[in-house]
Amino acid sequence: MCNIDCCSGRSPIAKRMAARRLLQLQEEEERRKPKLVIPTPQSLFYPYEEVEAMSQYIIETSHIRPKYGLICGSFLGSMISLVEQPVVIPFADIPNFPAGIEANDSLVVGNVMGAPIIALVNRFHSCDGYNLATCSLPVRVMQLCGVKTIMLTSRAAAVNQQYGLGDIMLIEDHINVVGMMDQTSLEGPSDPRFGSRPFSMVDSYDKDLLAMGLDIGREIGLNKFLHRGVYACLGGPANETLAEERALRTMGVDAVGMSLLPEVIAARHGGLKIFSFVIISWAANDKPAEEGDKDADHRSSRTEDKEPMEVSPLRVQACCDLIGRLLYDMHQER
Template identity: 55%
Template sequence: MCNYDCCQSKSPIAKRLAARRLLEIEEEESRKPKIVLATPQSLLYRYDIVEVMAAYIVSVSEIRPKYGIISGALLTPITSLIEDPVSIPFENIPHFPLSHLGDCKFLVGYVMGAPVIAMADRFHQYDGYPMATCSLPVRVMQLCGVKTIMLTCCSLAANPNYQAGDIMLIKDHINFIGMMSQSPMEGPSDPRFGARFFPMVNAYNADLIKAALEIGKAMGINKALHSGVFAFCGGPHRMSVSEESLLHRLGADAIGPSLVPEVLAAHHAGIKIFAFAFITVVAYSRPTEDEDEDHRTAAKAAVESAEVTPQKRQACTDLIGRLIYHMHHENVDSNCPK
């Protein structure tokens, strides 16, 4: 190592060369790409920050909700169930992320006497939001007091027996995104949200699925009502024919790019979960000899636009409304944690 005596023994030229070399090394280091460490998902919204969000919603609405609803964009009429709702825009909530989706807000009020908080539409990962943002509304609902949550989404059918406008009650899911180490729980864990390690077995409440099937039968929609497995994949593009076929062989009945991050946060918190996928696109079928690909694609688009009628979307709203009534008035234990 260089020391004082060593430097004193060097000639002026050697000293200048050494200094020039040091400058060159510094320039080389400055040109190297900087290492950027991303903030872990679990640290994007700390417990105390989420607590402030929830406290604001409860103080403005003067309601402590027991039931939560998050609907897909096509199913926003579900929020019309709330009587005289208190509207809380996202931009008014301290620290809450803004959405580019438009008029985004929480609605808090009562559905046939049941205190409810609802969010129309949601944050999607394919829109550029982190997983933690996608699950944040559930965290907020958890700290507001929600014990049961109802989640809906639009989806592509992988099961060839499903028709456009059918409702698939989700009994389990395949989290393909999670298998690639993308989770809202990635990073340090705060036990106030839930346990560090938790199984996803029986995440979807079997009693609520059974009740929904009985309600669907009473509504006369039992032929359009199924229970199946939901596959969480990326977006916004849809599956190719081969991908859809593969997912169906793996056990998936419907495919979508949302909902599961919310399920993870809800199950982590011990919240009861009821979820369904509304089929808006039918499954691809193998083309016959006299049916080319262009014709099949055009027919599929026609099915998507024509068969998802307002009446079928209204069935989703009626199903949620009747289920809330069942839980709040007929099943006194529905608000107890699992």
């Protein structure tokens, strides 16, 4: 490093060159230092005013104020066909609403069995790169549209070894594995207009709706395929290991998936009644193989990370009947 003595004998140009080199060294040292990054809290991604503008657009476009919300997996896409005089609103038309995975992703507003409903088929998944605030945004929008009861469905993998492929499990409780890792859409400042904090997750799934769902399921002939159980949510996109599956089974989990709970938490925070079920699209990994076991091929395909089992048209229709009948009964008892 130069000093006064060594520079005193240099020319003015040499001195300027030495000063420039010193400045470059300081700049390089600054660039090598790690930068302080402060992430945006989840609760600030969609402030109340933005969500309110989204809901107002939907109401003004559809001329309907829905009382019931439905967010279902792609396997229940045919459910939309039950909506009478549907108003289809593309995501791209809703102010500040995020883009979906599919170019034609949209909300559908209309009536099912006389019940005013707003429905979303392709949900947002965190394993697809969406933050948890985006995953729960449709629930917030439905809440401000006037929805009081929400129904949530999805595919899931069996943890309970007694569950077969195509079985339907009505959720009576859950274990939020992702939340235990401090991952939540509510992280950050609280806006009491969405709901108060803290709040209890005990009895999140409405017991009356659960009982109605079980009764309806039996009436439409789902006795052998209908269960009630505990659901766990993992982060994904990797499926659980055998050791993790056994640990979940020890914890009392019956089925596991990578969605639903961000929406359940937002719905509970907003004071909505919740009814939810999953359809088993993967058998338990370590379910003992038996002679003539029809699920054996599907178990191996899950281990090889192939696509989930296609839901049979009859089972899809049964799920649609379950939702439709439940909507009708709820609306008649209002």
